[in-house]
Structure formats: C-alpha cells, structure tokens
Amino acid sequence: MRxxxxxxxFPPLCCGVGDYAIGLAQALRxxxxxxxxITRPASGARAPEIRVVETPLKGWxxxxxxxxxxxxxRIDRVQIEYSGYGxxxxxxxxxxxxxxxxxxxxxxxxxxxxxxxYLRFADHPRLAAISVLQRIHILLLASSVGAVYLNMPERVRxxxxxxxxxxxxxxxxxxxxxxxxxxVNEHARRQLRLAHGAxxxxxxxxxxxxxxxGKNLExxxxxxxxxxxxxxxRLWLLGDSAGASxxxxxxxxxxxxxxxxxxxxxxxxxxxxxxVSAHLQAADIFMLPQPDGHLTRSSxxxxxxxxxxxxxxxxxxxxxxxxTPGEDVWLxxxxxxxxxxxxxxxxxxxxxxxxxxxTNLGRLYRDKFDWTVTTGARGDAEASxxxxxxxxxxxxxxxxx
Numbered sequence: 001m002r003x004x005x006x007x008x009x010f011p012p013l014c015c016g017v018g019d020y021a022i023g024l025a026q027a028l029r030x031x032x033x034x035x036x037x038i039t040r041p042a043s044g045a046r047a048p049e050i051r052v053v054e055t056p057l058k059g060w061x062x063x064x065x066x067x068x069x070x071x072x073x074r075i076d077r078v079q080i081e082y083s084g085y086g087x088x089x090x091x092x093x094x095x096x097x098x099x100x101x102x103x104x105x106x107x108x109x110x111x112x113x114x115x116x117x118y119l120r121f122a123d124h125p126r127l128a129a130i131s132v133l134q135r136i137h138i139l140l141l142a143s144s145v146g147a148v149y150l151n152m153p154e155r156v157r158x159x160x161x162x163x164x165x166x167x168x169x170x171x172x173x174x175x176x177x178x179x180x181x182x183x184v185n186e187h188a189r190r191q192l193r194l195a196h197g198a199x200x201x202x203x204x205x206x207x208x209x210x211x212x213x214g215k216n217l218e219x220x221x222x223x224x225x226x227x228x229x230x231x232x233x234r235l236w237l238l239g240d241s242a243g244a245s246x247x248x249x250x251x252x253x254x255x256x257x258x259x260x261x262x263x264x265x266x267x268x269x270x271x272x273x274x275x276v277s278a279h280l281q282a283a284d285i286f287m288l289p290q291p292d293g294h295l296t297r298s299s300x301x302x303x304x305x306x307x308x309x310x311x312x313x314x315x316x317x318x319x320x321x322x323x324t325p326g327e328d329v330w331l332x333x334x335x336x337x338x339x340x341x342x343x344x345x346x347x348x349x350x351x352x353x354x355x356x357x358x359t360n361l362g363r364l365y366r367d368k369f370d371w372t373v374t375t376g377a378r379g380d381a382e383a384s385x386x387x388x389x390x391x392x393x394x395x396x397x398x399x400x401x
Contacts, residue, residue, distance in 0.1 A: 002034045004070055007081040008057050010037050012044035014240065016210075016299055017115050019178040021081045024113075025050045027176070027371035036073060038066070057087070060095045067102060078103055082141075083115040084134060091119065091130065092137035100144045111147040113173065114138070115297070117155060139163065142170070149173035151297035154318045174296035174322075176371045177306035182277040192282045196266045198234045203348050206236040206283035206309075208276065209300040211244040211252060218255055220289045222337030225259040227344045233264060238279050240270040280307040285347050285354060288313040291335040295320060302369060308362025310354040312343045322368055328360035 005025050009018035018039075025035045029049065041054040053069055056062055070078065080100075084091035103110050118134035119127055142148045143163050148170045150156050160167045184192070190200065198204050205224060211217065217237075224235045241249050256265050268279065280286070286304040288295075293316030295301045304311050315331040325331045330347060332339035347354040367373070 001076045002036075002074060003028055003077050003079060004036055004038055004073060004075040005079045005081065006038045006057075006066075008040055008086045010039035010042070010052060011047055013040075013042045014243065015086065017081050017083045017086055019299060020113075020115070020175060022047055022050060023176060023178045023371060024079070024081070024375065027375045030371075031375065036075075038069060059093070060098070063095055063099050063102065066099060067106075070103070070108070075108065078108055078110045079113065080110065080145075081113045081115065084118070084138070085116070090133070092134045094137055097137065097140050097144065100141060104144065110145045111149065112141060112145045113149045114142070114155070114159075115151060117150075117159075142166070145169075147171060151175050152294055152319045153296070153321065173374055174369055175299055175302050176369055176374050177302040177365070178299050179273050179276045179280070179303040179306065181281075181306055182274040184278045184281050188278070189282045192278055196234070196236065197263075198282075199232070201231055202234050203229060203231040203285065204234045204236060204283045205285045205287055205344065206238055206280065207287050207289070207300070208238040208280070208303060209298075210239060211237070211241055211249060213245075213248050214290070216289045216291055216335045217252060219335055219337045219340055220287055221252070221255050221259055221261065221265075223287070223340035223344050224264065225261050226337065227341050227348065229345065229348045231348060233344075233348070235261070235265045236268065236279060236283060237265065238268045238271060238276060241267070242270070276303065277307065280304060280309055283309060284351075285309070285344065286311045287340065287344070289335050289340060290314060292316060293320065293331075295323070295329075296369075302365070305361050305365040305369060308358045308365075310347055310357035311361060312340065312347065322364065324360075326357075328357060328364050330357060 005021055007017055007021040009015045011018060011022050021037065025037055026049065029035050036051045036053055038053045038055060040057050046052045055065055055069060080096070087093040087096065100110050118138050119131040124131060139162060142159060143166050146169060148159065150159060150170070150172060151174055153172060156170060156172045159170045163170065193204060207220060224233050227233060256262055271279065280303060286309040288298065288301050288311060290298070291314055293314035295313060296319060301311060301313065310330065312330045312332065314335045315333055323329045330343050332343050
C-alpha cells in the first residue's frame with residue numbers, strides 16, 4: 001500500500017510529533033508499505049530510508065497543492081499526525097478539515113493520529129473562545145476521518161462519548177519509543193559513565209526530553225540534592241536545550257547552583273538517537289517528574305521502557321491501567337521533592353528491586369507498546385489494551401515488593 005504520512009515537522013526538525021512520525025513511517029515501511037512523508041521545508045539531512053516531499057502546509061492555499069501531490073504519488077491512504085499548535089499558533093486549522101473532506105470525496109481513506117486535543121476550560125478560563133474553536137475543529141476532523149488514534153485511554157473514552165456514532169472508528173494507540181535500542185557492551189557502558197564523571201560505584205539518575213517548565217524538573221533536582229544515598233548520585237539531563245526558553249534554562253541552572261549539585265549534574269546537549277540509547281543503557285534509574293503522569297503519550301517514558309530502565313513516575317489513576325506499581329514501574333502520589341526523594345532512596349538502596357522493575361517494564365513494552373504492536377503488525381493492536389479502555393483501574397502507590 002502507498003501511504004502518505006502528513007506532519008508539519010519531520011526530522012531533522014525536532015519535536016515530539018515529528019519524532020513519532022518518522023518512527024511510524026519506519027514501522028510501516030518495515031511492514032512492506034511504501035511510505036512518503038509530506039512536511040514543511042527544513043534545512044539539514046533527512047532520513048535516507050523515507051522519501052520526503054516538502055510543501056508549506058501553512059493554510060488554505062495549500063489544500064490544492066496537497067491534493068495534487070497525493071494524486072501524483074498515487075496514494076492509497078493518508079495518515080495525518082496532528083497536534084493543534086504544530087499546525088497553527090491558535091491550535092486549530094480548519095483548512096485541514098477541508099482537505100480531509102476533499103480526500104473522502106475522492107474515495108481516499110484518511111486516518112488521524114491525535115497527539116493532543118484541545119485546551120480544557122478549567123485550566124485556561126481566559127482562552128475559552130479559543131478552546132471552543134479548537135473543540136469544533138477537532139470534533140469535525142475526528143468525525144470526518146475513517147479512523148482516529150489517541151494516545152491515552154481517557155482521551156479514547158472521552159472521544160467515544162462525544163462521538164458515539166463513530167465509536168468503532170476511535171482507537172487507542174499508545175506512543176512507541178522514538179529511540180531505537182542500539183546495544184552497547186559493558187565496557188562501552190563503563191567508559192561512557194566515566195567520561196561524564198560517574199565512577200563504577202556511583203548511581204546514575206537520568207531524565208530525557210525537552211526542558212520545559214511544566215515538567216517540574218525542579219523537584220527532580222531537589223530529590224537528587226536531598227536523597228540520603230550510600231552511593232554518589234549523578235544526574236544526567238539528556239536532551240537538546242534548543243527548544244527550551246532561555247529563561248527556563250537559566251532558572252534550572254541557578255537552581256542547580258543553589259542546591260550545590262553542579263558537580264553531580266551532566267547536561268548532554270543534542271544527542272543522536274543512538275547516543276541517547278547508549279546513555280539510557282548507562283543509567284541506573286530513570287525519573288519522570290511530570291505532574292500529569294501521562295505515561296502512554298510520553299516519548300521519554302517509552303524510551304526508558306524500551307531500554308528496560310527502572311522508572312520513577314507520577315501516579316495517574318485514569319491512564320495507567322497497563323502498569324503494576326512496584327512490579328514494572330515505581331509510582332509516587334504527586335510530583336514533589338519529598339515524594340521523589342523517597343522513591344529515589346528506595347531504588348538506590350535496593351538495586352535488585354530496581355533491576356526487577358526495569359526487566360519487567362522492558363517485557364511490558366515489548367508486549368504492549370512496541371511499534372509492531374501499536375501499528376497492528378502483530379495482530380489486533382487494540383485487543384491487547386481492551387481492559388484498559390473498558391474500565392480504568394486505580395493503581396496503588398508503589399510500595400516495596
């Protein structure tokens with residue numbers, strides 16, 4: 001099948017949706033499909049295995065050119081990867097609705113991957129008008145396509161409630177890791193740790209992703225600074241700071257200085273996927289302090305899971321039914337320094353427990369979240385998550401097992 005994958009950003013441009021899009025393209029190609037990516041122009045090298053067609057993707061004037069491209073490429077199916085603010089500064093782009101309708105009238109099947117939906121009134125009361133327009137746009141878009149894929153069980157349940165006539169076309173598609181595992185041997189692992197100041201007996205704590213204010217990295221810094229550990233703690237902040245504001249980066253650096261942990265912290269800067277993989281394999285514990293606890297849409301969490309790292313994350317009862325606290329993930333009640341400190345002390349103190357968590361999480365990733373599962377290459381992807389969608393359960397806060 002000839003599939004066109006449309007996304008506003010695609011590597012070398014870095015963003016969560018763009019990184020997911022190339023992973024999806026590679027997974028579909030591995031299944032024998034012919035895949036092209038249609039995206040905005042960018043400087044830098046493109047992935048050689050995926051053919052890229054560049055076009056502005058800016059507005060109404062692009063509908064005609066997109067239809068011509070799809071016709072010339074003799075596309076059998078279109079997959080749109082969507083996050084509102086990636087397409088428009090307002091979080092809605094009604095010209096996409098027109099594109100979808102035009103494609104459906106031509107008989108071309110269209111699927112929609114919704115990475116984000118719309119602003120919640122309660123969180124952004126001053127942006128109520130924007131939120132209303134976003135809801136209209138998203139619901140019209142979702143009801144116009146043949147299949148909608150969302151990355152959180154709660155979002156699937158909400159969308160099915162809002163569009164009951166389209167229930168069968170609304171699916172759960174948790175994110176898969178955008179960082180392929182590139183195995184390193186024990187010698188290379190030790191050398192990488194030493195290169196960043198971590199001695200053989202030290203405990204390396206890592207986090208990965210964009211350094212944004214909402215991720216509450218301050219609580220992670222506090223935890224590393226205050227944890228009572230029998231080993232020297234090292235903190236690796238893996239990821240490119242280019243996407244973060246200078247103000248946020250300066251605030252993090254100042255906090256590190258105030259906590260007097262400058263000598264314990266390593267900032268990686270930009271890393272290739274293979275380098276991220278090596279760093280994850282060299283780390284002992286992975287921490288995800290984001291307050292929302294949305295693990296199945298977190299590319300950072302999925303990267304750690306694919307690499308079988310023990311993960312400390314924040315509890316979210318509505319979206320964590322796949323996980324068993326204390327067996328495949330260590331969950332804290334909320335994202336604050338005290339909770340994260342206690343969790344870090346527990347796993348540092350018991351490396352066997354940490355190893356078991358990592359092993360079990362790696363197994364769970366292969367069974368439920370690997371690309372071969374989420375893209376349906378190993379059968380009905382949704383069947384493996386059926387209980388997750390039917391009745392969300394409330395995972396208990398992790399305790400020693």
